[in-house]
Amino acid sequence: MNDPALIWSYLAEGQLLWLAATLAAYLAGDWLFRRAGRQSWANPVMLAVMMLAALLWLTGTDYATYFEGAQFVHFMLGPATVALALPLYDNLPRVRRAALPMLAGLVAGSGVAVVSALAIARAFGIEGPVLASLAPKSTTAPVAIGIAEALGGQPTLTAALVLLTGIFGAIVVTPLLNALKIRDWRARGFSVGVAAHGIGTARAFQVNETAGAFSGIGMGMNAVLTAVIAPLALRLFGG
Amino acid sequence: MIQTLAIILGFQLVGEIASRALALPLPGPVLGLMLLVLALVLRPPLAAHIRAVTQGLLAHLSLFFVPAGVGIVAHLDLLRAHGIGLAAALAGSTVLAIAAGALAFTWVAHWTRQEEPEALRDQGRE
Numbered sequence: 165m166n167d168p169a170l171i172w173s174y175l176a177e178g179q180l181l182w183l184a185a186t187l188a189a190y191l192a193g194d195w196l197f198r199r200a201g202r203q204s205w206a207n208p209v210m211l212a213v214m215m216l217a218a219l220l221w222l223t224g225t226d227y228a229t230y231f232e233g234a235q236f237v238h239f240m241l242g243p244a245t246v247a248l249a250l251p252l253y254d255n256l257p258r259v260r261r262a263a264l265p266m267l268a269g270l271v272a273g274s275g276v277a278v279v280s281a282l283a284i285a286r287a288f289g290i291e292g293p294v295l296a297s298l299a300p301k302s303t304t305a306p307v308a309i310g311i312a313e314a315l316g317g318q319p320t321l322t323a324a325l326v327l328l329t330g331i332f333g334a335i336v337v338t339p340l341l342n343a344l345k346i347r348d349w350r351a352r353g354f355s356v357g358v359a360a361h362g363i364g365t366a367r368a369f370q371v372n373e374t375a376g377a378f379s380g381i382g383m384g385m386n387a388v389l390t391a392v393i394a395p396l397a398l399r400l401f402g403g
Numbered sequence: 404m405i406q407t408l409a410i411i412l413g414f415q416l417v418g419e420i421a422s423r424a425l426a427l428p429l430p431g432p433v434l435g436l437m438l439l440v441l442a443l444v445l446r447p448p449l450a451a452h453i454r455a456v457t458q459g460l461l462a463h464l465s466l467f468f469v470p471a472g473v474g475i476v477a478h479l480d481l482l483r484a485h486g487i488g489l490a491a492a493l494a495g496s497t498v499l500a501i502a503a504g505a506l507a508f509t510w511v512a513h514w515t516r517q518e519e520p521e522a523l524r525d526q527g528r529e
Contacts, residue, residue: 272507284495362464
């Protein structure tokens with residue numbers, strides 16, 4: 165089998181190629197991110213996704229084939245979430261002291277995320293299942309999908325909206341909080357964890373260990389609160 | 404490395420089982436996170452044991468979102484159908500939520516005198 169076309173068709177259907185491509189795209193994205201001086205607009209997730217999307221389009225590969233290989237990387241999301249226990253444990257005394265500020269940040273961030281998303285979408289005439297899919301978009305993906313399903317939304321649309329929210333939040337957080345003159349790493353991390361889940365948390369860890377720890381807590385707490393807020397807010401906006 | 408992975412996967416597994424068995428609104432990995440914190444509180448030496456691999460995982464947290472992120476491309480038609488409205492809702496609410504969360508945190512930290520001088524970003528790299 166030394167015909168290049170045959171080798172390609174063998175590889176393109178297998179897992180090795182797309183697993184390797186995912187790691188390579190991430191390394192390239194991370195390299196570009198560093199080259200750009202770790203600026204938030206050069207988000208490594210976004211860069212890697214764009215490279216892989218272009219590659220899939222150029223080679224005519226569908227997402228299901230790609231995911232066959234990439235699923236091994238996707239699987240690591242679960243263990244990485246569990247791993248957030250260590251920074252949380254390291255910061256436990258500080259977390260305990262910051263209980264009230266965190267509660268305030270959680271209620272404000274979570275409430276505003278759900279209500280403002282529904283209000284803006286409603287103003288653009290969006291309703292029904294799409295509105296329900298949008299409601300939990302700041303929550304970590306597995307929870308958001310569960311909430312959207314319970315509200316009559318479309319799980320796949322929710323997954324895409326969750327990821328777009330995460331990437332956008334990770335890009336916008338640094339200039340936004342600089343403009344607001346928020347200097348407390350705990351507040352900076354916590355708010356992006358609440359509004360932009362794990363991708364926001366990944367951004368927080370790139371910048372500061374304290375921000376990362378508080379971001380992970382924000383993400384976890386918002387998963388609980390959105391499950392309560394989203395159905396109420398959706399009823400308010402007549403989804 | 405394998406030992407730490409086994410520990411982490413063990414906590415995720417227990418979290419997954421608890422989530423389903425008790426029909427909790429939290430996914431397995433988040434419950435696993437909470438259980439691992441509890442285990443670390445009860446047995447502090449565990450922290451040093453799992454630190455190297457755990458920090459390695461967290462240093463590349465971004466990587467694990469890439470496969471799902473590529474999935475956005477598979478839903479471009481759905482997104483395009485409601486393009487402007489969804490983009491405005493997503494961008495607007497994310498900006499407002501980050502700002503509201505950070506401001507509420509900072510104000511309450513100030514009122515309750517829980518400000519931490521060492522948590523300010525003056526010597527941070529950003």
